[in-house]
Amino acid sequence: MTEPALASTGQAVPLAEGLQGIVADWSSDQRAFKNVPWGKAMMWIFLLSDTFIFSSFLISYMTVRISTTVPWPNPSEVFALTIGGKSIPLILIAIMTFILISSSGTMVLAVNYGYRRDRVKTFIFLLLTAALGATFVGMQAFEWTKLIVEEGVRPWANPMGAAQFGSSFFMITGFHGTHVTIGVIFLIIVAIKVLRGDLDNQRPGFLTGRKGSYEIVETMGLYWHFVDLVWVFIFAVFYLW
Amino acid sequence: MEHAEGQKHPAAAQPHAAAAGQHHVEGQQHPLGIYFKIWGLLFVLSTASYLVDYFHFQGYLRWTLIIIFMLLKAGLIVAVFMHMLWERLALLYAILVPPLLLLVLLWIGAVEADYTFFTRGTFFGPAPEMPVHGAASPAPVKHK
Numbered sequence: 025m026t027e028p029a030l031a032s033t034g035q036a037v038p039l040a041e042g043l044q045g046i047v048a049d050w051s052s053d054q055r056a057f058k059n060v061p062w063g064k065a066m067m068w069i070f071l072l073s074d075t076f077i078f079s080s081f082l083i084s085y086m087t088v089r090i091s092t093t094v095p096w097p098n099p100s101e102v103f104a105l106t107i108g109g110k111s112i113p114l115i116l117i118a119i120m121t122f123i124l125i126s127s128s129g130t131m132v133l134a135v136n137y138g139y140r141r142d143r144v145k146t147f148i149f150l151l152l153t154a155a156l157g158a159t160f161v162g163m164q165a166f167e168w169t170k171l172i173v174e175e176g177v178r179p180w181a182n183p184m185g186a187a188q189f190g191s192s193f194f195m196i197t198g199f200h201g202t203h204v205t206i207g208v209i210f211l212i213i214v215a216i217k218v219l220r221g222d223l224d225n226q227r228p229g230f231l232t233g234r235k236g237s238y239e240i241v242e243t244m245g246l247y248w249h250f251v252d253l254v255w256v257f258i259f260a261v262f263y264l265w
Numbered sequence: 266m267e268h269a270e271g272q273k274h275p276a277a278a279q280p281h282a283a284a285a286g287q288h289h290v291e292g293q294q295h296p297l298g299i300y301f302k303i304w305g306l307l308f309v310l311s312t313a314s315y316l317v318d319y320f321h322f323q324g325y326l327r328w329t330l331i332i333i334f335m336l337l338k339a340g341l342i343v344a345v346f347m348h349m350l351w352e353r354l355a356l357l358y359a360i361l362v363p364p365l366l367l368l369v370l371l372w373i374g375a376v377e378a379d380y381t382f383f384t385r386g387t388f389f390g391p392a393p394e395m396p397v398h399g400a401a402s403p404a405p406v407k408h409k
Contacts, residue, residue, distance in 0.1 A: 042354065049355035057356050061292075068360050079367045083374045090378035093385050100318050118315045125311060129304040132346050139294045242292055242348075249346045253339055259311075260335035264318050265328075 061239045064246065071250045074203075078254050081196050082261055088188040097184035099263050102175065103167070117263050120163050121255065124204075127156035128252040131245045138241035143218060146241060150215035153248065157208040164201045168194075196258055203251050214244050293348040303345045310338050 039058055040048045050056050057065040089096055100113040107115065134149035171177040171193070175184070179191040217223060217236060226235040314334040317327055344350040349357055 039353070046354045046358060049353060056359070058353055060352065060356055065356065068356065072360050072363060075364050076367070079364070079370070083367070083370050086371070087374040087378040087381075090375065091381035091385065093382065093389065114315065114318050118311070121311050121315075122308065125304070125307045128307075128342065128346055129300065132300045132304075133297070136294070136297060136300070139292045239292060246347055249342055252346075253342050256335055256338045256342065260314065260331050264314060264331050 061237075061243075063234075063239055063243050067243045067246050071246065074250065074254075078196075078199070078257070081192075081199065082257060085192040085196060085262065088192060089186070092186040092188055094186040096186050097182065097189050099265075102171070102184060103263065114263060116163060116167055117259065120160055120167075121259055123156050123160050123163070124252050124255050127153045127160070128249050130156065131248045135242045135245040138218070138223075138238040141224065141238070143221065143224065146238075147215050147219040150211055150218060150241070150244075154208050154211035154215065157204050157211065157248075157251075161201055161204050161208065164197065164204075168197075193262070196262060200251070200254055200258060203254070207248050207251050210244060211248070214240060293351060295348075295351070299345060303341050307338055307341060310334050310341075314338075 039045060049058055052058075055062070055065075103117050104111045104113045105115045106112075130149045130153045134146050134153060137145040137149060176182065177184075177190045177193070179194050181187045182190050217227075217229075218241070220227075222229075222236040223238050223240070224236075226237065228235055311334075314331060317330045317334070322330065343361075349361070
C-alpha cells in the first residue's frame with residue numbers, strides 16, 4: 025500500500041514505506057512530513073511540547089507525593105458526592121470523564137463530516153463538542169468551589185492531610201481546565217466559520233489570512249483529543265492513585 | 266507564504282480536484298463504524314477504571330489495573346481519534362519517540378523523592394523513637 029505524494033508537477037510519486045520510508049522522508053530535500061498539511065504537522069509539534077509541560081506537572085506531583093511524610097488525602101473520599109443520602113466515591117470525576125470522552129466522539133464525527141463537505145452536520149457536531157466541553161468546565165468550577173469553600177483546601181494547606189495536595193490539584197486541573205476553555209472558544213470560532221461557508225469558499229481567516237479549508241477542523245480535532253488524552257492521565261494518576 | 270502554499274499543495278489550490286477524489290491525500294477519511302467502536306471501548310475502559318476505585322482494590326493490583334486502563338485509553342485516542350494509525354511513520358516517530366525521554370525524568374524524580382523522604386524521616390525525626398533512646402541514654406532530649 026503506497027500512498028502517492030503530489031509533486032509540483034501534479035503527478036503522483038509513490039512513497040517508500042517502513043524504515044526506508046522514514047529515512048527517505050527525512051532526507052528528502054523538501055518537507056519531512058508527506059501527505060500532511062503543515063498546519064496539522066505544526067499542531068502535532070505544539071502538542072508534543074504540551075505533552076512535556078503536562079508531564080512535568082504530573083512528575084513533580086509524583087515527587088511531592090512520594091516525599092511527603094504526612095498522609096496524602098484520599099481522593100476517593102475528597103471527591104465523593106452525596107446523592108440521595110448516599111455517598112458515592114469519585115462520582116463527579118467519573119461523570120466528567122464520560123463527558124470529555126463523549127466530546128471526543130462528537131469531535132471525530134465533526135472532522136469526518138467536514139471532509140464529506142457536510143456543512144450543517146459538521147457545525148452541529150462542533151457545537152455539540154463545545155457544549156460538552158463547556159459542561160466539563162462548569163463541573164470543574166463546581167468541584168473547585170466545593171473544595172475551596174466547603175473542604176477548605178488551599179494551595180498551601182488543607183485539613184485532610186499533606187499540604188502538597190492543594191498545590192498539585194489546583195496546578196494540574198487548573199492548567200487542564202484552561203486548555204479545555206481555550207478549546208471551547210476555538211471550537212465555537214471554527215463552528216461559525218463552518219456554518220458561514222468560510223471553509224467551502226476558502227475565505228481568508230481574520231487572524232492568519234490563510235485560506236479557509238476543512239483541514240482546520242481536523243487540526244482543531246487534534247487539539248481537542250489531546251485535551252481528552254491529558255485527562256486520561258490526570259484521572260488515572262491524580263484521582264485514582 | 267502564498268507561493269510556498271501553492272507549491273506544496275497543488276490539491277489545496279484546486280478545490281474541485283480535491284473534492285473529486287483526492288481526500289486521502291489532504292485529510293483523514295475513514296468509515297464512521299470504527300469511531301463508534303472506539304468510543305464504546307473508551308466508555309468500557311473508563312467504567313472499568315472507575316470500578317477499580319469503587320471496589321477498593323488496593324496495592325499492586327490497583328496500580329497495575331489503573332496503568333493498563335490508562336495506557337489502553339491513551340493508545341486508542343492517539344491511534345484512532347488522532348489518526349496516528351494512518352499517518353506516515355516519519356510523523357509518528359517524530360511525535361511519539363521524544364516523550365520517551367520523560368521516562369528518564371520520571372526515574373530521576375522517583376529517586377530524588379525517595380531520598381527526600383528518607384532525609385525527612387531522619388531529620389524531622391519520628392517522635393515515638395525519642396523516649397526509647399532517652400530512657401537508655403542520659404537525657405539529651407531535655408536540652409532541646
